[in-house]
Amino acid sequence: MTTNVLQVSTATPTREQALALARSAVRARLAAGAQILPATSVFWHDGEFGEGEEWQLLLKTTVARYPELERHLLAAHPWQSPELVAVRVEEGAAGCLRWVEEMAGEGAG
Secondary structure, X not given: OOOOEEEEEEEEOOHHHHHHHHHHHHHOOOOOEEEEEEEEEEEEEOOEEEEEEEEEEEEEEEOOOHHHHHHHHHXXXXXXXXXXXXXXXXXXXXXXXXXXXXXXOOOOO
């Protein structure tokens, strides 16, 4: 079963920046909700190997709302070219999926 729900992730250098992105996206009904988690990242960037502490932001939205959420996150993000990916939710509890669609669906906002 494929749903119309996406889990979108990005990361920021500080908890406060992740919280600001989460608040603005959820208040604007571009996402139904968000979680913020501390993360240790290991990566290649600009040809150099690196590692560091980041704050991962996971947001729940719909396929229809994703383009607007992406524009919002990219415009407000502290990094010039942040990781921003969306994964379609294949399965989930019916009540949770309904909640995302009601809170961040096309009619929301």
